[in-house]
Amino acid sequence: MKRSVALRLSAVLGVAGVAGAITFGVPLLQANADAVLAADGFAGQNGGTTGGSGGTTVKATTGTQIHEALCNRAAVDTPIIIEVEGTINHGNTTKVSGDSCNTAADRIELKEISNVTIVGVGAGATFDQLGIHIRDSSNIIIRNVTVQNVKKSGSPLSNGGDAISMESTVRNVWVDHSTLVASGGESAGYDGLFDMKDDTEYVTLSYSILRNSGRGGLIGSSETDTGNTNITFHHNKYENLDSRAPLLRGGVAHMYNNHYFSLNESGINSRAGAKARVDSNYFEDSKDVLGTFYTDAAGYWQVSNNIFDNVTWSAVGTENNPAGPDVTSTTTVSIPYAFTPDSTSCVPSIVAATAGAGTGLKVSDGKCSATAAPTATATATATATATASPSATASATATPSPTATASPSGTNLSIGAGADGSSKASGTSYGNVKDGKAATFWSPNGATGDVSIKWPAATTVSRAVVVEASGSAIGSYQLLNGATGAVLASGTGGGTITFPAVSTTKLTFKITSSTGTPKVAEFQTYAS
The missing domain is CATH 2.60.120.260 (Galactose-binding domain-like)
Incomplete structure (x- = not known):
């Protein structure tokens, strides 16, 4: 895919100020999946996201075994950790029935359930041409997996062409240290790598790679599907994408410490009243990395401490409002959690050392160095603090409606x-x-x-x-x-x-x- 690059901007642009610091406290999974998990970002709000922590750990080497593990639980909310190893594909994924599950043969179906962790272990887990679908579910963790070449046209078909998708009343999902890849755009049969729609909230995508797709992902399926909100993206690598990194319709999203490389047409597309908080990201060799594109329904952004390295910008038009080249904030966005970003200049190196499946679940120490995942004991206090977040109370007591x-x-x-x-x-x-x-x-x-x-x-x-x-x-x-x-x-x-x-x-x-x-x-x- 051809890229047009003509302007080198190596200066740090934006307004100063990031939310207060926090002692690094994201309880990450140990190699055997026994550590207590709790997500950071927006997935750490609304009561927190702990997945199957405290539940039974089972092994799975096929998609059918994943479905069986879900169906064999006592109830739809019985906690479970599913350790996956090997290649999951159409040939070994069948529908399984039971009182605690609602599965399908053409995807990994996490439907009408809660309290589940799916984690790649051993030599790794690859979902090949088979997507992961989360629907009407809550408290889900997906870690250390590769999802590749999921198609919506051609053969075989899976999950509407999305690598991971969430829709219809989804709450508290954490996708971490995962690799989501395609082999082309819509004309080649692929859709989004990470899609959220129809009432999805409190999601974090962290330390992951999104690569080689026409569409990175969206938040909201149309200009009227604006009820999806409170999404965090941090320490991710976006590479060789045409657009949607992500596309945001309505709601609030927070992007920090991501490395965007070779975005060919557009990047963060904030529209239909959306508000994007964009802190300490590194944009490189790309075009129109932030703005409102392909619509006259305006979106907004607050920016701080980003680096734009060899980024080109289109002219403003009726349905094209790039944020650059003079990138300034158009709104203010309040973030309810504390975070300590790495220095923007080191984002490419820290993301390269930590992001994606099979990287040993390494994380940033907040000072541009990769470190092993903290143990559950070392982070117990931080977990309790995240669970007690004021936003959880606000969500639970929200006013039903103006009437x-x-x-x-x-x-x-x-x-x-x-x-x-x-x-x-x-x-x-x-x-x-x-x-x-x-x-x-x-x-x-x-x-x-x-x-x-x-x-x-x-x-x-x-x-x-x-x-x-x-x-x-x-x-x-x-x-x-x-x-x-x-x-x-x-x-x-x-x-x-x-x-x-x-x-x-x-x-x-x-x-x-x-x-x-x-x-x-x-x-x-x-x-x-």
């Missing part, structure tokens, strides 16, 4: 729960009905359809509030116990629905007729 004053008192049980449905119109999301935002909504793909709130364990509910978005035209409805199909209530339009208390894992709002386009902004649920 909450008209809602029943008590905790909105939809916040933090899962969501799914029968169908969704283009540009809408199931997760929009429980994001606490009246401006986002779900619509069925037609005049009727259903949307559900779901919980990992039986939950007692006796009231629901359906908040319609502007222009909505809900006709008749049924409120169902989604676990049994029993009708709890029926009526017309939105508003408060009361019914006899029921203990269930799923509550479904089923629209049976409409006079126009139904639009559900919020589906709030309450115990009383």
Whole structure:
């Protein structure tokens, strides 16, 4: 792929100031996967990400064995560490059924589960032409794996062409020391290397390599899928990518100490109101590494201490707003966790020494030197501090929506729960009905359809509030116990629905007729 490079900018550009220092305390995995794990960055918020720590450790050399390990657990949230070695491909990956899993034959399926660690051990783990799909799940760790050549067209097909993807109410995922590679762009059958959409939050990608793809990854599948947020990228190597490093639609992302090399068309693409915090990154031999591209829906960025080495910039246009060559901040972005970045000048060397699978899980000491992973004992205090982050409290007590004053008192049980449905119109999301935002909504793909709130364990509910978005035209409805199909209530339009208390894992709002386009902004649920 041809690159155009004409301008050498070796100066450090941006505004000063980075969040306060922290004693380096990212509890990283020991070789035998026995250490207690806890992620840093945004994955360390919202209660933290510990994966399968404390659970049983099992071995797997095939994709089928990975699925079997998930299905053999006592429950969907029983902690488990799966140590993977060898090549995982279509030939050794089949669907497995069970009460604690929901798997598929053409990918590693982490669906409707929690508290899982997948880690490469021994000679390493390679997922060859087989992607990893995370859906309606939480507290997932993936470490020390290679995922390569996953296709959405051609043969074999897997995971929509994404190496690792997350969608539909995903919380707290940490992908670390992994290598995600393709062998071309969309025309060659590949899509994104690291995609997040449809209500994904609290994710960290660290010490990893993304290479040789048309698309690095995205946060948000469309200009209206803006409910994905709180993502951290640090100490990663982005190499030979055409674009999306990443593409960010709405939400907040933090990029620090990454090495971007040979970005051929564009890099960090902040659009549709997104806010990118870009600290101490090294951009080299690349084009348009930061800005808003291919849209007139503006995004924003706060920059500090970045180096732009041999970077070229396009002219400003209607759908092209590069941040350079005079790179300055266009917003401010508050980061809730402390971090100590390496000096920007050493980013290429420290990333080369630590990033990717098979590098011994080495990390930076915050002073431009690689060091072995700290032990669980040495980092126990830092782990406890991250878990007690103020942002976890803020998330748990978020105001349900601007119309909450008209809602029943008590905790909105939809916040933090899962969501799914029968169908969704283009540009809408199931997760929009429980994001606490009246401006986002779900619509069925037609005049009727259903949307559900779901919980990992039986939950007692006796009231629901359906908040319609502007222009909505809900006709008749049924409120169902989604676990049994029993009708709890029926009526017309939105508003408060009361019914006899029921203990269930799923509550479904089923629209049976409409006079126009139904639009559900919020589906709030309450115990009383």
